[in-house]
Amino acid sequence: MKEILAINGGEKTVNENFVWPVYDETDVNAVAEVVRSGKWGNPDCEDLVAKFEKEFAEMCGTKYALTCVNGSVALRLALIACGVKPGDEVIVPPYTFIATTSIVLEANCVPVFVDIEPDTYNINPVGIEKAITEKTKAIIPVHFAGQSCNMDAIMAISKKYNLKVIEDACHAHGAEYKGMKLGSIGDVGCFSFQSSKNLTSGEGGIITTNDEKLYDMMNSLRNVGRVKGGQWYEHHNLGCNYRITQMQAVLLSNQLKRLGEQTQRRHNNGTYLNSLLEKIDGITPLARGLGETLHSYHIYIFKYDKSKFNNLPKVEFSKMLAAEGVPCFMGYPQPLYKQPLFLEKNFMCYAIPSEVDYSKVCCPVAEKACYEEAVWIFQNTMLGEKEDMDKFAEAITKIQKAVLS
Template identity: 70%
Template sequence: MNPSITERLAFDGGQPTVTKTFPWPVFDEREVQAVAGVVRSGKWGNPDCLDEVEAFENAFARYCGSKYAITCVNGSVSLRLALIACGVRPGDEVIVPPYTFIATASTVVEANCVPVFADIDPDTYNIDPKAIEAAITDRTKAIIPVHFAGQACDMDAIMDIARRHNLRVIEDAAHAHGAAYKGRKLGSIGDVGSFSFQSSKNLTSGEGGIVVTDDDELYHLMHSLRNVGRIEGGQWYDHYNPGCNYRITQMQAVLLTEQLKRLEEQTQTRNENGLYLNELLADVDGITPLTRGHGETLHCYHLYIFRYDAAAFGGNLSKAGFVERLAAEGVPCFRGYPHPLYRQPLFQNKTFMCYALPDTVDYSQVYCEVAERACKEEGVWILQHAMLGTKADMDLFAEAIRKIQRAVRAA
């Protein structure tokens, strides 16, 4: 029997469940006037006047509970600064998860090091500490745990592993602005925390990045690398380290300063909506939200992720088909990565630019079962700006999923 007219999916010509839009970024005249003030000042670049950049860096460091913060042009560069400052050398191994954006691993290659992929936990989609331990060799120098979707990694376990093996920990917190683990802001726990301010991120200036640290030596080195190798107190045309111009502009700094004032309230809203949506979806057969209770004290839900089981939706509706129907119902969603990072051409082909990867490294032989399943069959993302909606919006998101299930079961 076919669904009734009122139950017809939007994908099939029916009315969408969600008709509201969720604009991002959120801004008002405060951001407009802040940028206009910089424009009128005529001091647009970082060397012209450091006041606005330093003011934001200091405010973000305080927010994270870190001693230092250094801005840069994007989150990829922030990872690269951290890696180089942490002392990796060509051929060193850096352990990374396979379920993350390419920059987590490609910056390792840029630093002439070898990414080693350790599988993720099926309950959180974060790197599994047991897989980290199994991946360590005498060439391992660092771990980059990614707080994926804003969910905190198991940082106690990761820091314990790092201490026992004398490894550096660089937190990739590109998704994790404002989130916390056991009361500590993410990014402030490892040796360095790296953040992105790209346009989709929970704190944004369109592009940009930042690193935070408590380590004096790492701070001074990253500060130099960010500023063409200059050192604080040195001459303008004296260059001590092989850095580049990775500075942000005054306009980005004032945008970020205003956006930071909104971040805590937005994070609380996303966290509360995530908890509520978990409750709503708990009894939906075939839908399993990623779990809480692993040490996170505040989840910023850059993504709200659930696992999809096609068997509960008639067995013939693929993840891609489900996401198409959910998007048609008006839920801002995405199917996520098509495959784990090690399947990217960069790693499968090992182009001439990957000269630091030894011949013994063969990514065609890498297989991370949980990450493969997350990419191909399970992982569905609801985007962060939608998590700034109301509880009524969360009700509609859950109803859209139930509507799809009723429709495919009735077909």
């Protein structure tokens, strides 16, 4: 007897409620204690923020960590501290959140898009080297979905051409490349604590580095241009107040205690789910075994081939899968250079040369991912049980059988 799909009124395959964020009374009590203290902001008491920064640096294996209001600001402060000037070029991938590129524009620099690898959806090192000009000053590799970029190749290129590397690790809390924590390999690493992220306080961000000069500059920029040893009303650099609160810091400290176990669980579930989905004709998990020793799976991504599903469009497949109870999404609708921001050049950025025309940019792999292939499953589902992964595969098989019958 033919099974009825949930989208058509049938029973859902997956009935689990994947809760996020994960918290308990220790989180509530930690925040409540700060509230009762009456010392909520950094000017009142910086001890709790400094404590979390030290803990995060130790987790990452870096000398320094510096909190700020969000991951976007983390990237912006890192780029400015790396010494870019107006008109400089910064190499970025087109398959990422807008902030990876908008911060380049905010710094009056020129985003240069380099296509992604088809097996990982991370920036292609071969394309990076081809895109370098005398104006190139930095590379922002994005460890997309928690999968590490090819950092050996990227760091070799940066050394060859004397470029700064700013790791966008906003998806990669706790993830590793060849045993090194992501965010510790380049000149700077940037993380987000926005509500969907694997480590969260609702909003917030942090920057990691081993370079004392970069740390001091980023610290100044996030603290209204103040410098170590200076007075409260003494401002040396063009900064702003990008500090986080004591309440965010204690919440993050408490959440950090769970991160190691959660990351390992996501890694294990992702590996197991790969073994299930690779058996389904038309479903291809993104590649593993390319240097990542711990995958944080902020998003679990697989490639969908509609020709094996009776030419069912990706958007319809995604709706069917979500109806079956799998928390999923069809991913980015288009690469960043197709966004109105770039097509209409709504930059207010005086240093972008007039001849820069993003309508002429074409990154075929990124476009295929957006329009045809990529389907995302959300990170909180990767904290489920092995049986949940079985159900995800079962839901996809159920859809395939239904559309082919």
